[in-house]
Structures are given as C-alpha cells and as structure tokens.
Amino acid sequence: MDLKQMEYIVAIDKYKNMTEASKRLFITPSAISQQLLKLEEELNTTLFIRTKKQLFPTAAGRIFLETARQFLALRQSALSQLQDIEEGVSGIYHIGLAVDHGSDVFARVYPRFHEIYPGVRLQCSQLLRVSEMLEKTASGEFDMSFVLSGSPDGPSDEVSYLPISSENLLLGLPRSHPLARELPVSPSPVSVIDLKDVKDDFFAVSLEKSTMRRQLIDPLFQKEGVELHVMIESSLNGFLEQLASSGICGTIIPQSCVHNYTDLAWFYMPGLPRFYFGVIYPKGYRLNRILEQFIEMVKEDAIKNLYFPAPKAP
Template sequence: MDLKQLEYIIHIAEENNITKASEKLFITQSALNQQLLKLEKELGTQLFVRSRNNWHLTQAGKIYVENAKNILRIKKDTYNQINDILETREGNLVIGLTPERGTQMFAAIYPTFYKKFPKVKIDLIEMPVKKQQVEILQGNIDIGFLTLQDFQKTNDNYIHLCFESIILGVPSAHPLAQVGGKLGEPLPEISLKLLENDSFAVMQTGSTLREIFNHLINEENISPHILLETRSCHTLFEMVAQGICCSVFPITYAKPSSAVSYFSIRQNPVWEVTASYKKDSYLSNAAKELIAMATDYWLDRVQVCS
C-alpha cells in the first residue's frame, strides 16, 4: 500500500478541490490527478463527485478517507512507540491551542521543552475549543489544550491540568461594587439574579465560556442585556475596568484594579484546563512531557490569581 497515496486523497477531501490540494502538496495538479485516477481504477469506483469548484466524496470515498486517516494514525503511533523504546527523542507533534491563553502558555514552556526534545518538530494550530475537538476526533491534532466543563467534553481522552474559577467583575461605579472583593482575598458570593437589569460583555456564541454563561443565567431565569460579544477574555476584563459594563470571566484574566470589584458566583462555576487527545491513540513520551510542563504552568497561574 502506498501511504503517500493515502495522504493525497485525504488532502483532496479536505480541500474539496484538486487544484488547492496540489498546491498544498507541492505537486502538479496533473500528477495528483493521475494518482487519483490510478487508485479509482484499482478500486473500480470513483472516490469523488467532480465539479469545477467543489469536489465532494462519494460513499466509497468517505469509507476510503476514514480508513486512510486510521492507517496514517497507526503508522504515527507505531513510530512514536519505537522512538520511545529507542529513546531517540524524535518525532512530530501537532498541537492545538486556544487563542490568547494557549499561545501564551506554549511560548512560556516551549524553551524548556526544546532543551529536552530538540529533534521533536511541533506544528501549532490555533483555534477555538469546539474546532479543536473536531480536529482531535479526526486525528488531525495530537494534543489539544482546552478549557471546558464536563458537559462540553467529547468521547476522546482528557488529562486534567487544573481547575479555574469563573468569577464576576463589576465596575467600581456599580451600586454593588462597595460590597465586592479584591483578588487574593476570599470573594463575596453573589447571585447573578441581582444583575438582571445590567449590561454584560460576553464571549461569542459557540464558545465554551459563552455556554457556561448561558447556563448560569438560565439557572437564574434572567436575560440580561448583552452589550458586546467578543472572542477575547482580555476584552471582557477591559470592558469592566473601563466602567462600561459587567462581565463573567476566568480568574486568570482578572487583574488587581481599583476600577473593578470581584465576586464569586452563587453556583461556584469552574472550568477545567485539560489536554485532550484522540481516544485509543498513543501518547508519546514527548507529548507526556509537554503536558506535564503545561500542568505546572497552569497550576502556578491559578495559585497566583487565587
């Protein structure tokens, strides 16, 4: 079996276009098409329904691509296991990171990782949690670093790194600010029911933090005004610090500030910082070491903010 041929078909399927696939593979479209036609002749069926701008898989094509990915995953797992036995400290890791915090974490731990595993090549993919989960399921990401609650987990594997509190921030001019607390001290508890007439900055729909916020307000049976939707937790904090509105965000994004008062929320929401990888896949020694470094990083961050 030609493993390179498997990669060719997977790329065409991912791009839904043979021209774009050939560009990514750095081969001519003609050469790629010849490989496809050769395979389809061997199988006795077409793998793609062709159109000018959009190719899509036939039923046979779906079966082929699914199993092609499994074969390549088995190959990678096999090589990783052998590399670990031989202690070569070589290989390749595809790492999923969430925007902002994920890249900050990786930049902090990579220099130490590189000293221990200089021959391990790392490819970084920055994307939201839900997209990472799809890529992990498909075997396109070896490790995804995610923040989520149990109800947001898939059937893949999750390694606990730490828990992080989700807190409420209100501007100093807010009527409740005088009974709020400061970082580093036990925060007074509050029900979001008391803020049902306030405006909030929240994460965009579809994000894990937005789902958590929605759960909280649904439990209180309130519908506060959503002033701003953003993709940045830093923006959530800044909106509160500038006195514009209230917000709910992870404690690691909070900063000591006279412009913000903090509360713990009645339901005591926390989310879990995790490392996730495809179910039944092999976790190499390099991957385990990277996860251990990430655990130390997050534990230090959460302890400083608590």
C-alpha cells in the first residue's frame, strides 16, 4: 500500500461514493475503484460495504481509515518542516473563515502578510456553519479555520484549537425604548439587563442554527424563563445592528460588532456570557512558520479589534 491509496480510501469514506470521490481527486471512478479492489486484495479483507448509492466502512475499514489519516497527517507534518527550511517560500493554503469576524480580520491582516510572503496564496472559504468548517478542517481539506465558539475550549475535540480572543455578548435597544431613554451615550454598557423586562420585545438576531444562537442566546433566554421573540434572522451582525437602529426592534450581537451608540443603548446579558474566537487545524498537523506567523498577525489584530474584557460581576 502507498500514501496515494490512503488518500483514495479517505476520500471514499468522506464522500461515500466513487463518483464524488473521483471528482475531488481528479481521477476517473474506475481508477479509484481499481485502487480500492487492489488494496482489499493486498490486505485480504473488505474495507467497504457497497450499496447502490453509497459505500460504508467495515470494522476493518474503520481501523484502516484511522491509521491512514495518521499517516497522511505525518506526511503533512513532514512537508511543513521541509518547507520551513527551504529558501524560497511559496505554496497554497486553504483557510476557512467565520462570517463577519473571520473575513473582517483577514481583510485587515492579509495586506501585511502578503508583503512578507508574496509567493504564498491563501484560498479562503467563508462558511456559515461551524460544523462544516470542523468537517473540512478535520479531514485536511482546510489547513486551518478561524471559528467562533461559546466555549473557551473551542468547538470540538476532533481538531486542535488555539484561542485568539474573547468578548461580551451585548443586547441593544433603540433609544425610544423605556429602558434606554435616560441612559447616557456610551461605547460600553453600564448595566446588566433583566430579560424579563424585554419579554414582550422583538429582536433581530443571528440565524437559529448559528453558534451564537445554539450555544449562547437561546439557552440564556430559556434559563431566564423568557421567550425570545424573533423579528428577523441574519448572519450579518452589521445588518442586525442597522435594523435595531431604525427603532423597530432590539438586537443581540458581539461587542466587537457594536458601532452605533447614538441610536442604541447597550446592555450586558445576564450571566455575562462570552463569545470566543480562535483557530482550528487538523489533529496531528504541524503548523509551519508561514501559518504560525499568519496566526500571530491575527492575534495582534484581535487584541486591538475583537478583545473586550468581561465586566466585573455586579
């Protein structure tokens, strides 16, 4: 067996059929099928159960897949180390970006990174679902991804995680709201809101399946015994703030996305929930100096633009 066969088998498991796996690997379905049969003959065991539409790994197949992924990760680690000692720095890296945070940071950091590494190409994919970024990163399709999480430990133990910054989740109300009329214009909240005081209000919030909703907003409203009335959902925090600024609803967004203090009054949420920004990469993958330097640049930017300390508990 060789590493190329291992790549084929891992792709078959990922895409569950020969046709899709062959497309991703730029070979014919017959070629990948022949490689699978050859490997099964060599190992004298069946690695996949074939159905009309999909392939599923057998017990032996699962053992082989785990080992294959380890070998492929070791190969990537070796290539990274070799690249570190090369004089000419070049290459292509695939990076996943969280909506808003990831793309905003990338736009600020990339010009400086490009000056240092003009021969390096970064191919970025902006994804709404963290689960999709986890899958693509764990499989090695992405070299690393910048993600958001409601936990300081990151989104999953299936990947390696490096924390970058954290911030508060804030609730904003139009200045016409009874709770906001007398509050001073301030870039920082001055109090923690009682959700029971806004139990009849409507909000513009993130998508129902988003990390912010699933891990922070929805559980918090449930804990407080208050129903969240949703007027509109969006993945764009600036859009949510703009809607609330018009006076038709409130909103809940990360503190780094707050820009309008004149038309909106901002409050800390009960329990002072935190929102975490970090980078994930495949387990067993060694980050080379190029990726490490990019992460350091992101950290420097995040300290200036994304980090907001937790307030002292009342």
